[in-house]
Amino acid sequence: MSQVAKRYAEALFQLAQQKQVVDEITTDLEELIKVIETTPELLSLLSSPKFSIERKKQIVAEIFASASPIVVNTLQLLIDKKRVDEVKSLANEYKLLASGALGSAEATVYSTRELTDSEKNEISTAFAKLVGKEKLIIKNVIEPSLLGGVRVQIGNYIFDNTVANKLEGLKRTLVG
Template structure:
């Protein structure tokens, strides 16, 4: 029975994460995978080359050796393993799964700050640091989404958590209290 791309990503991503930890190379592997992710995003045809059934294994290995230059041994070995088992096309999903494990391990989360006006990088960074400190995280990376219907304040969505500090929410709560007193 063939494995789905998600199952492959989970198995290989977990194996690479555990291997990198065992080899005390987690940071180096993470850094190399981020470079690979950016390269694959900029040049998606790379995946097509290594998934092409017309090219033989020798040609693929030769092409891979050019890509591997400068990468740590753990990542080089891993890329060769993917090529040997014909799972190279799953590399972006494997990197994403590895990143999820890395972020959980390092207590790093990503989220969205919904505001009525656009926030600059320093404001997002300060908001992320405040949230991280309050909830025992090392880092929170925030993107900004503008929604003028919230009037003011901010709604933070980080992981499965939502912190609603919007003016609209506060007015709704005040209204509910006034109605319940009648």
């Protein structure tokens, strides 16, 4: 994580807290990242010297017209400072700050099938306490190679209760 992205994220988070729009900004940043990931040309265009800074800011204002003005202003500031390549890092850092302040953490849960809402709630309840949080925001990733069970990743913590992991442990024990 770059220090630049961290500083911008902290400033954005403080502003969002003052204006009481932390959740809205989080949602807008998630949408922004989806747009950037699905159309990487946008980041190239915003970094290109072929367009003036004013034109780039105008493009951002048009594309993200429905987003919070705070997010649009942040993007335009990144364009001004020639730091638009930091936008993904900024968004990720902001999400960490927001979830930390709200007593939650992001978790990636790997499973062989889509988890139901009640399963996600059970996992959130069980694992949130282990990392000292009130709840987890769960992103479910389908991974058939696990064979069964789940692997939960929360920051640097990994809780692996998958059939594939148990078989690997058994293999190590038997082969010795």
